[in-house]
Amino acid sequence: MSRSAVDAIWRERRLAAMRAEVEASHDAHPPQGQPRHGYDPNQPRIPQGDPDGGQWTSTGRGAGIQVAAEKPPLGGTWIAKLLRELAMIAIKVYRKEASLYDLFGKTHGTVAYTKIDGEDIFGSNSTLPMYTKADYDQAVRLRDAIIERYPDLLKQDNIGEKPNDVFFHGETNVLLRARTKLGGTLAGRTIHVYVDRTMCPSCIKVLPKIGLELGNPTVTFEDYAGRTRTMKDGEWLR
Numbered sequence: 001m002s003r004s005a006v007d008a009i010w011r012e013r014r015l016a017a018m019r020a021e022v023e024a025s026h027d028a029h030p031p032q033g034q035p036r037h038g039y040d041p042n043q044p045r046i047p048q049g050d051p052d053g054g055q056w057t058s059t060g061r062g063a064g065i066q067v068a069a070e071k072p073p074l075g076g077t078w079i080a081k082l083l084r085e086l087a088m089i090a091i092k093v094y095r096k097e098a099s100l101y102d103l104f105g106k107t108h109g110t111v112a113y114t115k116i117d118g119e120d121i122f123g124s125n126s127t128l129p130m131y132t133k134a135d136y137d138q139a140v141r142l143r144d145a146i147i148e149r150y151p152d153l154l155k156q157d158n159i160g161e162k163p164n165d166v167f168f169h170g171e172t173n174v175l176l177r178a179r180t181k182l183g184g185t186l187a188g189r190t191i192h193v194y195v196d197r198t199m200c201p202s203c204i205k206v207l208p209k210i211g212l213e214l215g216n217p218t219v220t221f222e223d224y225a226g227r228t229r230t231m232k233d234g235e236w237l238r
């Protein structure tokens with residue numbers, strides 16, 4: 001990924017992070033006389049020499065939004081880590097807008113996120129409120145097509161059993177939505193999907209075939225902890 005592309009994502013996500021932090025500060029009700037904003041000599045800075053050198057970074061207070069507050073490791077991995085953290089912020093903002101946090105601030109369900117041609121695309125599993133009837137109908141059509149093509153892969157006697165739940169998971173939903181946005185196929189695309197949960201066994205078993213059915217893009221899934229899996233030609237590559 002080019003540096004300018006990273007910079008563009010960085011700028012955009014910084015805005016999202018600031019918005020999330022402002023919302024968190026409203027929730028936190030800081031004591032009077034201790035303003036949260038403005039100059040703070042203890043606030044960490046990104047090291048000089050870094051492309052973002054000298055810029056203020058989050059203190060991690062409030063909602064715990066913390067972007068690049070620690071010195072990134074050498075090599076390319078810090079970009080991967082930065083992008084992952086930005087993606088998790090995007091998911092957090094998306095969840096917040098859809099009020100998917102329960103009373104204790106815990107999350108439920110799965111949200112997947114990707115960016116294609118500059119556009120944010122989110123997916124969720126079917127139990128979450130942003131999952132639509134159109135999502136469900138697409139998932140059922142996809143399930144029927146895959147069952148026909150791979151009769152041994154899926155449960156046919158009890159169609160609601162695992163691994164058939166894969167069609168209603170966030171990973172599948174984000175790919176289906178991406179396909180719709182791109183006019184019906186993901187052929188020739190390289191897609192990076194961030195997911196805020198660990199991948200389940202049903203997804204591990206069936207997603208590569210789903211990818212093939214949707215036009216055989218190269219898709220890398222990355223979870224919140226940086227674990228990745230890449231699929232192409234109906235198989236996991238790594």
Ligand SMILES: [Zn+2]
Nearest residue numbers: 169200202203
């Ligand atoms: Zn799954």
